[in-house]
Amino acid sequence: IKLDSKDEIRHYIEISFFHGIRPDFDKAIMYGEKALKLCDLEEGMNEEKLRLYANMIQYHALQGLLDECQPFITRGEKLFAHSQFPLNN
Numbered sequence: 792i793k794l795d796s797k798d799e800i801r802h803y804i805e806i807s808f809f810h811g812i813r814p815d816f817d818k819a820i821m822y823g824e825k826a827l828k829l830c831d832l833e834e835g836m837n838e839e840k841l842r843l844y845a846n847m848i849q850y851h852a853l854q855g856l857l858d859e860c861q862p863f864i865t866r867g868e869k870l871f872a873h874s875q876f877p878l879n880n
Contacts, residue, residue: 800829800839807846816850823847837874841867 794802803826810819827843830836844867851859 796829796833797836800826800833800836803829804839804843804846807843811846811850814853816854819850820847823850837870841870841874844870 803822807819807822807826810816810822813819823843823846827840827847830840830843844863847863848860848867851857851863
């Protein structure tokens, strides 16, 4: 059985989250990156992207890799600002 692309993204998000709790941050980051790559190919996965950005920031920070957090913070801020636009109207 082949998952559709959105379900595959959600599957990788859940695997990433599992490894973040376990913790195996290298695997959590690996699956998070896979999910992000697939998210970039899909329209309208903003909530999933925001969740992934937050998780990736956390996983990198817990490993002491603070410099690795900044790209996710920047992307997350842009996406969050964009997602709030309709609320301001």
